[in-house]
Amino acid sequence: xxxxPDPKPANSSERPQPLxxxxxxxxxMALSGAVxxxxxxxxxxxxxxxxxxxxxxxxxxxxxxxLGGLKWLVRFGLLxxxxxxxxxxxxxxxxxxxxxxxxxAVKRAQRSxxxxxxxxxxxxxxxxxxxxxxxxxxxxxxxxQYFALKDALGRTDxxxxxxxxxxxxxxxxxxxxxxxxxxxxxxHAASSVLRTLGISSGALRxxxxxxxxxxxxxxxxxxxxxxxxxxLDLVKP
Amino acid sequence: xxxxxxxxxQKNSREPGRLVPYAVQADEHMSFLxxxxxxxxxxxxxxxxxIAFDHDCREGICGACSLVIDGVPHGPRAATTxxxxxxxxxxxxxxxxxxxxxxxxxxxxxxxxxxxxxxxxIIAAGGYVSVRTGAAPDANAIPIxxxxxxxxxxxxxxxxxxxxxxxxxxxxxxxxxxxKVSHLALLPQGQVxxxxxxxxxxxxxxxxxxxxxxxxxxxxxxxxxxxSLDAIAKLNRExxxxxxxxES
Numbered sequence: 001x002x003x004x005p006d007p008k009p010a011n012s013s014e015r016p017q018p019l020x021x022x023x024x025x026x027x028x029m030a031l032s033g034a035v036x037x038x039x040x041x042x043x044x045x046x047x048x049x050x051x052x053x054x055x056x057x058x059x060x061x062x063x064x065x066x067l068g069g070l071k072w073l074v075r076f077g078l079l080x081x082x083x084x085x086x087x088x089x090x091x092x093x094x095x096x097x098x099x100x101x102x103x104x105a106v107k108r109a110q111r112s113x114x115x116x117x118x119x120x121x122x123x124x125x126x127x128x129x130x131x132x133x134x135x136x137x138x139x140x141x142x143x144x145q146y147f148a149l150k151d152a153l154g155r156t157d158x159x160x161x162x163x164x165x166x167x168x169x170x171x172x173x174x175x176x177x178x179x180x181x182x183x184x185x186x187x188h189a190a191s192s193v194l195r196t197l198g199i200s201s202g203a204l205r206x207x208x209x210x211x212x213x214x215x216x217x218x219x220x221x222x223x224x225x226x227x228x229x230x231x232l233d234l235v236k237p
Numbered sequence: 238x239x240x241x242x243x244x245x246x247q248k249n250s251r252e253p254g255r256l257v258p259y260a261v262q263a264d265e266h267m268s269f270l271x272x273x274x275x276x277x278x279x280x281x282x283x284x285x286x287x288i289a290f291d292h293d294c295r296e297g298i299c300g301a302c303s304l305v306i307d308g309v310p311h312g313p314r315a316a317t318t319x320x321x322x323x324x325x326x327x328x329x330x331x332x333x334x335x336x337x338x339x340x341x342x343x344x345x346x347x348x349x350x351x352x353x354x355x356x357x358x359i360i361a362a363g364g365y366v367s368v369r370t371g372a373a374p375d376a377n378a379i380p381i382x383x384x385x386x387x388x389x390x391x392x393x394x395x396x397x398x399x400x401x402x403x404x405x406x407x408x409x410x411x412x413x414x415x416x417k418v419s420h421l422a423l424l425p426q427g428q429v430x431x432x433x434x435x436x437x438x439x440x441x442x443x444x445x446x447x448x449x450x451x452x453x454x455x456x457x458x459x460x461x462x463x464x465s466l467d468a469i470a471k472l473n474r475e476x477x478x479x480x481x482x483x484e485s
Contacts, residue, residue, distance in 0.1 A: 021439055022409075022449035023476045092449045096407035099341050099448030105243075105256055106334045108308035110404070112453035117406060119451070192452040198474035201467035 022095065023196075025088045030196040032085035033189055037215065039078055040182070044222040047162075050235060051226070054159040058151050061158040086127065093120050115184035115216075116192075122185040129178035136165070143171065163237040166230030179223040187216025238263055238329040242276070244288055245336045250344040250352075256334065269312065269322040270295060270302065290349040295320040297461065300396030303403070304349055305336040310400040310459045318398065318461040338399055340408035342445045353399045355445040356413060360397075362441035363434035364417040366426045379425050392420035394462040401456035401464075407448030412456040414442050415468030418475050432484040435475040 018024045046064075049057045064071065115122070132142065137158075140147030146164045149157035166172045191212030194200040200208035229235045240261050247254025261279070263272040270292050277287035293301035302319040306312035312322040327333065335349060343351040381389075393416075401412035418435050421427030427434070450469055457466045 018436075018476070018480045021443050021476075022447075023439055023473060024480075026449055027473070027477065095446075096409070096448035096451070099408035099446055100339055100406075101341055102339050104305060104308060104336055104339055105245075106305075106308035106336070110309065110455055110458035112406065112455050116451070116453050188452075195452050195466065195470050196450075196473055198470050198477060201465075201470035205467065205470075 022092065025092050026196045029085055029088035029092065030193040032081040032088070034193055035081040036078070036085060037186055037190060037193075040186070040219060041215075044219060047226060048222060050159065050162060051229075054151060054157070057159040057162070058153075058155045058157060062155050065156075082127075082130075086123070089120070089123060113188065116188040119185060119188055122181040125181040126178060126185060129174070129181070132174070133178070136171075137161070143168075160237055162226075163230045163235055166227040167233075167237070169231060172227040172231040175227045176224045179220055183216040183220035183223075186219055187212045190215045238265055238324060238327075238331075240272070240324075240327070241330070241332040243332070243334040244349070246288070246348055247337075247345050249347060254345065254348075256336075263324050265323070265325040267324045268295070268320060269304070269306070269324065270320050272324055288349065289347040291351075292320060297321045298396060300398035303338050303351065303353075303398055303400070305338065305403055307334055310338065310403040311398075311461050315458070316461060316463045318396075321461075338403035340399075340402050340447070342408065342410070342447050343399065343402065351399075353397075355447070356397050356399060356410065358445065359410065359414060359438055359441045360417065363430065363437035364421070366421060367430060368426070381424065385423055389420050389423040392416045392423070392464065392468055395420075395460075395464055396462060398461060400459045400461060402447065404455040404459040405448065405450075406453055406455065407451055409450045409456075410442050410445070410447040411450040411469045411472060412460065412464055412466070414438050415470075415472035416464045419468050419471040422471070422475055431475070432479040432482055435472070436479045436484060439472075439476060 019028060046060060049060050067074075109117070135141040136143055143165055146157075146161040149160040151157040151160065166175070189212065191200065191209050194208040194211060226235070240263055242259045242261060243256045244259055245254055246257045259276055261272065261276045263275060267275070270290070273288060273290060280287050291301045291303050293299045295302075297318045297320060300318075303310075304312070304319045306319065306322070311317060311319045313326050314322055337343075337345055337349045338351045338353070340351075342355040343353055346352050395413060395416035397413065399410075399413070402408050402410050405412075418438055421434060422431050452466075452469075454466055457464065
């Protein structure tokens, strides 16, 4: 068994930087995660426009592409939030693993959820998916056959690319699995954020604890329904 | 009643341990620790090394007893210490696994006994109110509202047993530190050192290599004193307060 190192004296000169403490990292992870969830909700609302038809969807896509500098500001902001979030997550996960070097022979979970205990896995699955997703719809590297389509008004036919892509069970399956991973992640994370930021306590606790699962279900239904609708031919290319 | 036990045996903190099977004849009215006493008496009679485990008051108030019984710190009954568990909780012929608290910060001393002085060092870093000793002040000299007093008392109920650390998938001590910081942050006597206390205790907690809180809630579920997760939310608020006031 490892021997506990001598504790550092807790005087001010040797005290670690606040953001480097476990709670500091949690706060950083919570804030960056909140930014990412905010984007996920906006992204979901945007892509539900597929149900409104080709014209609305392509106009929305053209509007986003026309934002110019703002678009790049948001992109870099999201990338920064993601990098900070993943970095804090990995640092904390390594610390947490080291805090119990010897596992229990028998351990019965009392309160924790399967989705709460698999945050690292669901997060990593999501990062891998994100790379694929950007290569698919932003860069056109994978499935490029629909990427250059134009609609009747000469706009990029994002709608056509979207609907035709999701007629493939493999592509739709991949997206549904990734959506499940991110929804499970958020189901634990959103309520966790509220406690890390000190909001979830007293009379607010029960409501705060429902926020995560509710957002998880909302994201899953909102994100997964469209590819599935395309696969089932409910949305026509 | 006849029981089949699997008990963690470990000579000291350096040598690896293992689960050893024991059969014991117990009475359903015995407490869990009395059942171990019976087993130990038998081991001593046979000239074997008795099983080392922590215990002191045996009435649920000292925080010394510390067994993980079938994967749950302090065993099957909520809001109850190991010493207050009775054998009637288990069916006749039960197979029970008994392990020590497991955390890097709690090295095994022997068998089921771990060194929990990491928690004492966190307290020494700031879990107190500095007052001039002398004559005791009048009991009601400082008025404290009923709700505040009750809240502070709920946090003060922590007996420092470390079950929160043992239950946490990250071996985090946040519930313990949260209870101590919150208790004193709520009372007028604790205000002078409030921010410095929070920063020092958090730094001491990190220095002991406890994990971080992932908000699973396992700690609250096993706490024999039912300390609420609100303690952790409050600790997070106290941390941000310390950062905001530049006293972290």
